[in-house]
Amino acid sequence: MKKLLFFFSVLLFASPITPLVPVSYNKQQALLGKMLFFDPVLSADNKISCASCHSPSFSGADNKRFSIGVFGRIDKPMNSPSVYNAVFNCRQFWNGRANDLKQQAIMAAHDFNEMGMSDDVLEKKINSIEKYKALFKKVYGVNYIKADLIYQSIAEFEKALVTLDCRFDRYLKGDKKALNEDEKKGYYLFKVYGCITCHNGKNLGSNSFQKLGIFIKDINITEGNDRYKVTHKKSDRYVYKVPTLRNIALTAPYFHDGSVKTLKKAIELMGKYNLGIEIPKEDVLYIEKFLKTLTGKTPLILRGEYEEEK
Secondary structure (H helix, E strand, C coil), X not given: CHHHHXXXXXXXXXXXXXXXXXXXXXXHHHHHHHHHHCCHHHCXXXXXXXXXXXXXXXXXXXXXXXXXXXXXXXXXXXXXXXXXXXXXXXXXXXXXXXXXXXXXXXXXXXXXXXXXXXXXXXXXXXXXXXXXXXXXXXXXXXXXXXXXXXXXXXXXXXXXXXXXXXXXXHHHCXXXXXXXXXXXXXXXXXXXXXXXXXXXXXXXXXXXXXXXXXXXXXXXXXXCCCCHHHXXXXXXXXXXXXXXXXXXXXXXXXXXXXXXXXHHHHHHHHHHHHHCCCCCHHHHHHHHHHHHHHCCCCCHHHCCCCCCCC
């Protein structure tokens, strides 16, 4: 009993959430990666770029339930997660099949429904563009551009996509006026109901894998590419990387399959599916207000005039 009380006191009065901090990265490689990230020449039909499914307009995510890849192929049944703050993820993709940002870029490029490219074709296309030949020569000192350097550049750009200085981070740093009373109550309820058990750390998630629907016997949600597809363990069915809650107000639709349109509904369903409770509507609204304080500033590398992070 004492251990249980201690556990809840930690949840209520301590914060296993830490503010985001700038990440070190190679500026020149990142700027080159930025150019590549927005260039549709990296796709098989020259129409799809990385930004097509990870748009700055939607905080690095996609506002469609399923993204549209090369030749109009629909990338069912998974919703594109945000690449913002992805550098803090324990692994990449919903099922964690990529170890890091570079491997994620490689897998997306090779995927039939996403970019549909092979390394040979990609190298041939990029090496035929004088602009890129000059830039890769300047940044890497190479005369021939290998695919590995393309992926390295994109990964370096994504490392820079950190959304600093959200109001909640300012609150954690000691600015108690950064949140109003409703938002503070929402944070309190976020801890009381146990949301913080999975949504914690720098990214308020993305640091563990959890089963969706632990309190639901027959969950009526598409299984899709879960952890089972990677490990082939039956216990990993419906297990996904816990999504980050950073910038969550801007990244609808929600859940791995994009089946939930609103943040309120996502909070309600997570109460039922993974907490085993029905959160009162009033409390859902308070939690939603708290979650909206997690919207950070646009990453510096995406602003009109680039400036050094302090």
